[in-house]
Amino acid sequence: MxxxxxxxxxxxxxxxxxxxxxxxxxxxxxxxxxxxxxxxxxxxxxxxxxxxxxxxxxxxxxxxxxxxxxxxLMTPATVALAIPLYRHIALLKRHAAAIMAGILCGVLANALGVLGLAVLLDLSHWEFATLLPKSVTGAVGMALAEELGGTSALTMTAIIVTGLFGNISASRVCSLFRIEEPIAAGLAIGTASHALGTVRAFELGEVQGAMSGLAIAVAGVATVLIAPLFAALIP
Known part of the structure; x- marks a missing residue:
């Protein structure tokens, strides 16, 4: 009692x-x-x-x-990520094509990785659909998982674990693969581990944080467009 x-x-x-x-x-x-x-x-x-x-x-x-x-406060906090991005708008314009290509490659790599895991472990469709949106923000990931036939609660767990792993290991992974360019590091972190990874990206530098914030938005849209195509591969 x-x-x-x-x-x-x-x-x-x-x-x-x-x-x-x-x-x-x-x-x-x-x-x-x-x-x-x-x-x-x-x-x-x-x-x-x-x-x-x-x-x-x-x-x-x-x-x-x-x-x-x-x-x-989550929504205004997410919107506030545009502030450092605005400060580096010239950098964004100068490398726009490379930035977009990098984010799209990251989204495809994530989808292919989950697809490979599904084939290797013989996952069912709902298990695959549950894990597929693991690298986007919670609101987008949960809604997308439900639409694809997954379980949103488990998707949220996968999203949190992915974000925490990115937050913890981001700097070490960048060092391991010698990703020294701030733009590349920020895009990699944001595309792979959404908002939780972005927290770590801002600790590495404002450029990294700004690019990570941009990656969250673009990766979210790209995942919504690409995920249904991959989900159809596992009946």
Whole structure:
């Protein structure tokens, strides 16, 4: 049975908001103390939230209700990605063709990779359709998965895992493949790991972040157009 003080705390409309912010701030502190890519503040915050909700038997619906304030900020935060892109608009115009080609190649590589995995593991159509939009933002990916015959909840899980992996490994992968050009690095990160990867791209530099933000939008549109063609390959 939940203690009365804890029940009263949960009843606050700001409970979920405060708990989420506290977990993320604590995750940042732990990440700075450990100084390793594996200690990602977002991963730490997620694990802390899961532990607190489970250990104290907190009502998830009440917690979710409080996070609506954060959810409401997602759209303006995404739109705000256009600000650094505007600052580098001359760079975008100068390399427009190469940038678009790079993003489209990334989208095709993702689709081919998931197709190869589906063939190798003999995945069913709904499993393939669920994984196919894993590299786009949540709203686009979930809607697309449902349209293709997948399961949106599992798609969201795949999207989060993909984004977290990109956030954690982006700098190491760029170093491994010697991707030193800021534009190329930003496009690769944004195309492969959407918004969570873009957070890491901004840490690498403003150009990387701006190009990663652009890649999110273009890759989303390209995936919506290309995914149905690939989904038809696995009956």
């Amino acid at each position: 939940t203690p009365s003080w804890l029940d009263a705390l949960q009843s606050s409309p700001f409970f979920g908001l405060c708990l989420s912010l506290f977990a993320y701030v604590l995750g940042l502190r732990i990440s700075k103390r450990l100084r390793t890519p594996a200690a990602n503040p977002m991963v730490i915050a997620i694990l802390l939230l899961i532990a607190v909700l489970y250990f104290f038997r907190l009502d998830f619906e009440r917690y979710k209700e409080g996070t609506r304030f954060l959810s409401a």
